[in-house]
Amino acid sequence: MALTNDTDILLESGTNELEIVMFEVGTGTFGINVLKVREIIQPVDITETPNRHEHLEGVVRLREEVIPVVDLAKVLGYPSSNAPEHDKFIIAELNQMKVAFHVHSVSRIHRISWEQIEKPGELSQGHDANTIGIVKMNDIMSLLLDYEKIVMDIAPEAGINMSQTSNISYKDRSKKHLMIVEDSPILRKMLHDVLEGAGYVGTIDYEDGKAAWDYLESIAETSEDEQRQIPDLIITDLEMPKMDGHHLTWKIKENKGLKSIPVVIFSSLITNDLYHKGEQVGADSQISKPEIVHLVDEIDNLILD
Secondary structure, three states: OEOOOOOOOOOOOOOOEEEEEEEEEOOEEEEEEHHHEEEEEOOOOOEOOOOOOOOEEEEEEEOOEEEEEEEHHHHHOOOOOOOHHHOEEEEEEEOOEEEEEEEOEEEEEEEEEHHHEEOOOHHHHOOOOOEEEEEEOOOOEEEEEOHHHHHHHHOHHHOOOHHHHHHOOOOOOOOOEEEEEOOOHHHHHHHHHHHHHHOOOEEEEEOOHHHHHHHHHHHHOOOHHHHHHOOOEEEEOOOOOOOOHHHHHHHHHHOOOOOOOOEEEEEOOOOOOOHHHHHHHOOOEEEEOOOHHHHHHHHHHHHOO
């Protein structure tokens, strides 16, 4: 089962909808954004690697690529499949790398709105949370997993490399005010720390696009002398409950009082294949999440004289 941008299952940009591939692991039902999925295949022979992480089964060769295989049952604390003939590998791409997620079955694709996704509370997430959203549908409820966190727990080098931030030079950027729209508390703090270290001390943040838009819409309707808190630039993630980053960007660029604000999409979904979606909604720049030094450089290019 191949999922590419040439198929008709991918949606127009900015509609605040997504399509998720539903799958099962153990007794749980889960979903993954179609935009992360490259294809779904039958399991193939795995080459075990020495001293590997406990959640990693080994690697597979798919055409000319060597791809690590993550056992989601082990990640989630479920037993191994009791019907391995139904197992599947979901080949996903995130943070500019490909990974195979070993699941127990794949059911179907659902089209939903981000408004149907709620952020789980601390109690429902548990101690070592891998869940970023709860999908509410008529007949079922499924979980959206934090696939980036799962991969980073196995291979920290796949995520944002904070050691690279030592290359960012400090400047007095205090007169510029930034907005961060990011649902991950860890990433919000990381962005705050990096931006403040670079001299961008005036930042406000929101954990979803809807909350950010409500604020932006309210200040866009005020008189000019009250618009001091309009941000000079907005940094937004893509996958967020209530309103995604594409829809937020589209609404900003459609608003005459806000459209001049530069919007930078900072997401694990920035790939060569999906770059055009951000262009369609008017994003001024799009940067993959590992490239945090590039993010600061791009902010400088967009708003510093």
